[in-house]
Amino acid sequence: MSNIYKYHHIPSCSLHHLYKQTIHSNQNHTTKHMAKLIFLLAVQILLLVVVSSSGDGEDFARTMDRKLLGLHRKEKLTHFKVYWHDILSGPNPTSIMIQPPVTNTSYFGAISMIDNALTAKVPMNSTVLGQAQGFYAGAAQKELGFLMAMNFAFKTGKYNGSTITILGRNTAMSEVREMPIVGGSGLFRFARGYVEARTKWINLKNGDATVEYSCYVLHY
Numbered sequence: 153m154s155n156i157y158k159y160h161h162i163p164s165c166s167l168h169h170l171y172k173q174t175i176h177s178n179q180n181h182t183t184k185h186m187a188k189l190i191f192l193l194a195v196q197i198l199l200l201v202v203v204s205s206s207g208d209g210e211d212f213a214r215t216m217d218r219k220l221l222g223l224h225r226k227e228k229l230t231h232f233k234v235y236w237h238d239i240l241s242g243p244n245p246t247s248i249m250i251q252p253p254v255t256n257t258s259y260f261g262a263i264s265m266i267d268n269a270l271t272a273k274v275p276m277n278s279t280v281l282g283q284a285q286g287f288y289a290g291a292a293q294k295e296l297g298f299l300m301a302m303n304f305a306f307k308t309g310k311y312n313g314s315t316i317t318i319l320g321r322n323t324a325m326s327e328v329r330e331m332p333i334v335g336g337s338g339l340f341r342f343a344r345g346y347v348e349a350r351t352k353w354i355n356l357k358n359g360d361a362t363v364e365y366s367c368y369v370l371h372y
Contacts, residue, residue, distance in 0.1 A: 221341070221342075222372050223342070223372055225372050226372075227370050227371065227372060228370070228371065228372070229345075229368065229369070229370055230367075230368075230369045230371065231366070231367065231368050231369075232366075232367050232369075233364060233365065233366050233367070234270040234271065234272070234281055234282070234304065234364075234365050234367070235270065235271045235272070235273060235274050235278075235352065235362055235363070235364055235365070236268050236269075236270060236284050236349075236362065236363040236364075236365050237268050237269045237270075237271065237276050237360075237361075237362050238266065238268055238359075238360065238361045238362075238363065239268070239360050240358055240359040240360055241355075241358035241359070241360055246266060246267050246268045246269065247264050247265070247266045247268065248264060248265050248266075249262060249263070249264045250263050250264065250265055250287075251263035251289075253290055258290065258292075258293060258294075258296075259290035259296060259298075260290045260291070260292060260293045261289075261290055262289065262290040263287055263288075263289045263290075264287060264288055264289070265286075265287045266284060266285065266286060266287060266288065266302065267283055267284075267285050268283065268284040268285075269283060269284075270282045270283060270284055270304060270306075270365075274352050274353070274362060274364075276362070279308070280307075280308075281306055281307070281308050282304055282305050282306035282307050282308070282311075283304075283305050283307070284302050284303070284304055284305075285302060285303050285305055286300070286301045286302025286303055286318075287301055287302070288300050288301070288302070288322065289301075291321070292323070295323060295325070296323070296324045296325050297321060297322065297323045297324070298321070298322040298323075298324060299320075299321065299322075300318060300319065300320055300321070300322045300331055301318070301319050302317075302318050303315045303316070303317050303318075304316045304317075304318065304365075304367075310339065311338070311339055311340075313338050314336065314337060314338030314339045314340050315336055315337045315338065315340065316333050316335070316336040316340050316343050316345075316367065316369060317333065317334050317335045317336060317343075318331050318332070318333055318334070318347055319331070319332060319334045320332050322349060324351070327350065328348055328349070328350055329348070329349040329350075330346050330347070330348055330349075331346065331347050331349065332344075332345075332346050333345040333346055333347060333367070333368075333369055336369070336371060339371070340369060340371050341371065341372065342371060342372055343369050343370065343371040344369075344370050344371075345367070345368045345369040345370050346368055347365050347366065347367045347368070348365070348366040348368075349363050349364070349365055349366075350363065350364045350366070351363050351364075352364050
């Protein structure tokens with residue numbers, strides 16, 4: 153007997169019940185599909201909110217374990233001396249005035265950029281340990297006083313590539329001048345300390361000078 157013949161003899165009430173089941177099944181399938189779409193849409197909206205809120209500047213910083221940067225180790229104090237050669241004369245000066253002073257009676261307002269050699273001993277032809285790079289500016293009206301802002305960039309031995317940063321007041325006519333070490337890089341990361349500057353030689357005609365920098369550096 154054919155299937156058509158079978159369904160032909162199904163009572164109308166049964167056909168109505170079968171029709172309702174089919175409609176209900178389709179509705180369930182559609183409902184589940186819509187629920188899935190709504191869920192995916194909600195997840196995307198949530199991700200968009202998180203991403204947009206992360207860029208508003210409120211949570212740009214986080215705390216971290218000191219051990220990751222080696223800060224669990226004990227600080228050590230390193231001392232060394234270098235000789236700073238400020239050369240204004242000749243065909244290759246290492247100190248260039250880029251802003252003249254405001255008057256002819258003082259150095260106030262003048263700015264000089266430097267790339268001075270740092271040597272192991274007083275003579276300029278001794279071993280070069282690095283370069284002093286930065287600037288000094290006349291910051292006193294009634295005396296010869298400078299604002300010093302420079303990096304000592306080392307290029308020999310185990311400190312090759314490391315730096316310390318010096319920022320401070322230098323009254324050039326004083327016998328000893330102290331200036332802070334405010335930071336560093338390489339083996340001198342998180343550095344702090346101070347330097348003592350002593351003039352070892354100066355040419356009063358052209359301004360060339362050699363200054364001893366005795367450096368005391370706390371670092372990890």
